[in-house]
Amino acid sequence: MHEFSITLNILNIVEENAKKLNAKIVHEIEMDIGVLSGVDYEALEFAMQHTKKSEMLENAVLVINKIPAKARCKSCDFEFGIDDFYTPCPECEKYHHDIIQGTELKVKAIKID
Amino acid sequence: MIEKTKINKTHSHVHEKDQHHTHDDHSHNRVVQIEQDVLNTNNLLAQKNKGYFEAKNILALNVVSSPGSGKTTLLEKTIRELKNEISFFVIEGDQQTMNDANRISAAGSPVIQINTGNGCHLDADMINKAVKKLDVSNNSVLVIENVGNLVCPSLFHLGEDFRVVVISVTEGDDKPLKYPNMFHTSDVCIINKIDLLPYVDFSVEKAKEFAMQVNHHLQFFELSAKTGEGMDQWYDWLKQKRSKL
Numbered sequence: 062m063h064e065f066s067i068t069l070n071i072l073n074i075v076e077e078n079a080k081k082l083n084a085k086i087v088h089e090i091e092m093d094i095g096v097l098s099g100v101d102y103e104a105l106e107f108a109m110q111h112t113k114k115s116e117m118l119e120n121a122v123l124v125i126n127k128i129p130a131k132a133r134c135k136s137c138d139f140e141f142g143i144d145d146f147y148t149p150c151p152e153c154e155k156y157h158h159d160i161i162q163g164t165e166l167k168v169k170a171i172k173i174d
Numbered sequence: 175m176i177e178k179t180k181i182n183k184t185h186s187h188v189h190e191k192d193q194h195h196t197h198d199d200h201s202h203n204r205v206v207q208i209e210q211d212v213l214n215t216n217n218l219l220a221q222k223n224k225g226y227f228e229a230k231n232i233l234a235l236n237v238v239s240s241p242g243s244g245k246t247t248l249l250e251k252t253i254r255e256l257k258n259e260i261s262f263f264v265i266e267g268d269q270q271t272m273n274d275a276n277r278i279s280a281a282g283s284p285v286i287q288i289n290t291g292n293g294c295h296l297d298a299d300m301i302n303k304a305v306k307k308l309d310v311s312n313n314s315v316l317v318i319e320n321v322g323n324l325v326c327p328s329l330f331h332l333g334e335d336f337r338v339v340v341i342s343v344t345e346g347d348d349k350p351l352k353y354p355n356m357f358h359t360s361d362v363c364i365i366n367k368i369d370l371l372p373y374v375d376f377s378v379e380k381a382k383e384f385a386m387q388v389n390h391h392l393q394f395f396e397l398s399a400k401t402g403e404g405m406d407q408w409y410d411w412l413k414q415k416r417s418k419l
Binding site: 070071074078091092099135145146147149156157160166168169170171172173174 | 204
């Protein structure tokens with residue numbers, strides 16, 4: 062949820078960094094967004110397309126790396142892929158794991174000139 | 175395997191990772207790594223709040239739940255019972271009205287009401303400002319009663335020491351599975367309104383089991399803010415956490 066306010070945050074981060082780098086145009090914004098980050102990819106796409114941007118950003122292409130989620134079982138140390146918060150460990154079947162990947166929500170890189 | 179999706183403003187469809195899409199590619203383009211968390215601004219402010227609380231030895235709690243789980247009643251009761259032992263300060267969050275702040279004030283605690291209007295959660299900046307207006311004392315307990323919402327507040331750290339999620343027995347025991355983000359990011363789970371158990375199909379054991387599936391660190395309290403049943407364990411926890419600071 063909050064994909065519009067998240068979009069504003071993304072654009073602020075990109076603009077701030079692009080200005081520091083003396084960029085004229087931002088061509089691409091690369092994001093790492095985990096499948097368990099709480100962000101809806103389509104809603105973010107919609108928000109990006111419908112948010113007014115400065116000249117520097119208006120043609121920037123958004124590239125999203127959908128980071129898959131992984132957990133590590135604290136009982137048997139097994140690492141396994143997950144799609145949700147409540148899948149048990151396939152090795153020992155316990156619900157005793159930490160999420161080690163998949164909640165990312167970051168601006169990874171920008172392509173500028 | 176990481177799936178890459180390109181979203182171009184000038185097109186209305188999404189590109190899957192193997193499709194090639196040409197753009198004007200100037201040879202002097204450079205790619206610069208940023209690696210910045212999108213919720214960075216809020217997280218930084220939350221850390222600032224946390225530092226402020228630590229410096230003043232304040233125990234800060236972020237209380238979250240659906241609307242109607244009994245957060246305010248729980249707080250009123252807690253303040254009335256413990257106000258001679260603990261100095262409470264409360265930040266109330268609602269879309270509109272001063273109703274909750276008025277109740278807390280009547281219970282005997284300094285309180286400030288934040289009205290978010292169309293906003294659906296409290297954020298670190300709101301707390302930063304409210305704490306200064308409220309002039310929270312050293313060695314006190316600050317309780318932030320968040321906007322009733324089991325979805326949005328989960329993303330927004332406020333600088334709290336503990337996040338307390340409250341569910342009532344009238345809400346269905348599968349609540350933790352339906353709203354996993356909130357339960358996953360909480361430290362304590364209070365099951366409220368246990369006086370109503372004879373009238374609802376709610377299994378406390380199942381609710382705890384589901385919650386543990388989503389977050390095995392959760393600590394549980396089963397109580398009724400209305401009748402007082404089970405409140406002692408909650409009071410003990412509060413006193414213990416406060417004295418540990």
